[in-house]
């Protein structure tokens with residue numbers, strides 16, 4: 001069993017602003033590109049950006065055989081006890097997401113949402129198969145990680161630690177720890193164009 005935490009910079013450097021939801025990550029990326037920014041200004045912002053770019057670690061974690069991309073958790077209102085976590089999962093070899101846990105919720109299950117007789121239904125599944133090299137999306141209306149019994153409301157700006165458990169075909173387990181940023185409850189499910197903010 002391996003448990004690794006991957007830092008922001010790898011991802012930021014790899015994918016740049018196009019795949020980065022964090023506005024700070026965008027600042028970082030544009031600084032990398034903007035060679036005209038030099039001297040004191042650059043020095044001053046560098047420290048700031050170094051700190052801020054850590055927020056980008058939420059965007060992707062690459063650990064062992066599974067890459068987690070753009071995780072996020074839907075924000076909640078005061079009395080709401082459950083919400084969903086969403087992300088892209090890409091496995092290097094055939095793997096299976098078999099479970100998850102989080103300090104934010106005592107019960108965490110892998111769920112599937114589907115239409116049954118014109119009604120949207122949600123049910124726990126034993127796992128989600130991840131074919132080699134193929135991104136499987138956990139998204140609203142489909143697979144998701146259900147956080148139940150939330151101890152506190154989740155607001156944008158916060159992030160939720162999640163430990164994802166994967167199982168390989170030979171039965172070996174692997175855990176990946178991520179931080180999923182919270183998006184406002186009303187946040188659109190669709191990916192926003194980067195120029196929008």
Ligand SMILES: [Cu+2]
Nearest residue numbers: 111122144146
């Ligand atoms: Cu659910």
